[in-house]
Amino acid sequence: MSIPAIGTKGVPRPRREAQIVRVATAEFGARGYARASVAAIAARSGISKPLVYQYFGSKDGLYLRCLTEVADALLDRLTDAEQRVDDSVASRIHVLRALFEALEPEPAAWRLLYDPSMPRTGRIAAKARHYRARTEAIAAAGSQRFLAARGITDPEDAAALAALWMGVVDSLVTRWLTGPKQSAAQMTARCERLLAAVWS
Amino acid sequence: MSIPAIGTKGVPRPRREAQIVRVATAEFGARGYARASVAAIAARSGISKPLVYQYFGSKDGLYLRCLTEVADALLDRLTDAEQRVDDSVASRIHVLRALFEALEPEPAAWRLLYDPSMPRTGRIAAKARHYRARTEAIAAAGSQRFLAARGITDPEDAAALAALWMGVVDSLVTRWLTGPKQSAAQMTARCERLLAAVWS
DNA sequence: CTCCGAACTGACCTGACGGTCACTTACCCT
DNA sequence: AGGGTAAGTGACCGTCAGGTCAGTTCGGAG
Structure with a gap:
């Protein structure tokens, strides 16, 4: 191999x-x-199995590592995209595009953030809560702005709209990874068409 | 006890x-x-535990029974409500109201239909697929009608919109059963307000 | 009184899974 | 050459949950 081989199988730890x-x-x-x-x-x-435990300590440790890598990358792109969103519904497409592009290599990764079968307490739950809170904060800020521009100021309404928007996002991703295989670009185009139709 | 007592604890099987x-x-x-x-x-x-197995056979049998009871009741009300929906977005509120009212006694029941931790094969998966298909058929019919009235005929688009709508529904129910306690009427009112705002 | 059947249970079996340990293999450095 | 160290594993343990069995307690029918 061209890579310096170390150990019984010659695969270095980071790889x-x-x-x-x-x-x-x-x-x-x-x-x-x-x-x-x-x-x-x-x-x-x-x-x-023992090698997994040697490197990640526990099942939780492994999950945690996967979760952080996925969520950090995702949140970076999401915060970036959210800044291109204004008060219009149509501008939301930027968020969807960012999401689809970030998830294209491994769409199933999305499930890590909202897996209901993960433990309710401990490090995993804490980290997941942290990421969910950050995601919700982004969505909530956008929703609040959106509603304020339309004369609604009830924070409960804003929270409900944020939840609703995240549900939309979740359902689209779910359909992406259970339905027929499509590229991120195709998904984005379809969503753009739908957005235009529903608000016609 | 006033009820005829049978057996060691006097509770008859149906009860x-x-x-x-x-x-x-x-x-x-x-x-x-x-x-x-x-x-x-x-x-x-x-x-x-053995009594549960005597009555329901297995964990799957028990889940199956819960699922059928919940889903049958839900689908009855949903099909009923869907007939009051026309091409307008606002009329969708009927579906939401039916859902909230049907779920009011035990909101968590909603999760049975879309539990991702249930087995992927076997009787449970089959039954769940059956109910999901029926629900999707209802949503798809509505979406198809909605889009057709707006000049879009791509069935894939209709399927995506149906998925999106079901995501909306799911997120609202989820928020209902994780957020602050509210009555079905309150939830319906809030959704009505949101619907009006988003399409203003 | 006695038998039958239904409600009900303590104790057990089994398989899967998270986690651990002692041990081997192979490279690098001196 | 030989020790140090990192990569890697077979075999094992404890636990827990699904599932089963042999048996007990009761009411009612004859």
Whole structure:
């Protein structure tokens, strides 16, 4: 191999970790935290279970790592896109485009953020809450602005609209990863068409 | 007791079954299929695990029973409400009202239909697919009509809009059962207000 | 009184899964 | 050559949840 080979299989730790994280993200996304098994992730990575534990400490540690990598990348793009959104409904397309593009390599990753089968307490729950709070803050700010421009100031209404918008986003992603295979660009175009139709 | 007492605790089977189903629906809805345990359901019902198995055969059997009862009642009201919906966005409120009213006694029941932690194969998956298909058919018919009235005939677009609408519904219900406690009437009013604002 | 059947349970089995340990293999440095 | 260290594993343990069995307690029918 061209890469300096170290150890029994010659795969250095950073490379191995990245590979495990990739496999684990797909597995967690597809089966959920509760139903995903470490042994299966190890097998699909071509290694044995103890190595996963040596590198990530625990199932929680592995999930945490996947979650942070996914969520950090996602939130970066989302905050960036949100700044291109104004008071119009149509401008929301920027958020959707950013989402689809960020998720294109591994759409199932989206499920990590809102997996209902993950533990309710502990480090995972805390981190997930943190990311959810950040996402909601973005959505809430946008909703509040949107409603204020239309003369509605009730914060409960803004929260409800934010929840609604996130539900829309979630449903679109879900359809993306369960329905027929499509590119991010196709999804964006379809959403643009729909947005125009519903507000015609 | 006034009720004819039969057996060691004097609770006749139909009454016991109804009680178990009620407890199990709440448990499945709150914790999801994977995290809900039969022993816990039995304990919360004041009986032992073997009785649950005697009456329902298996965890799947119990879930199936809860699912059918919830979904049948829900779909009845939904099909009924859908007939009051015309081409306007505002008329969609009828569907939401029906949903909130049907779910008022046990909002968590909604989760049974779309629990991602349920098995992917077998009787449960089949039944859930069946109900989901029926729900989607209702939503798809409405979406198709809605888009046709606006000059869009692509069936993929209609399917996407149906998914989107169901996402809206799901997010509203989710917010209902995680957020501050509110009556079905309050939720309906809020949605009516939001609907009017977003399309102003 | 006695038998039958229905309601009900303590104790057990089994398999899966998270997690650990002792141990091996292979490279690098001196 | 030989030790140090990192990569890697087979075999094991504890726990917990789904599922089963043998058996007990009661009311009612004859």
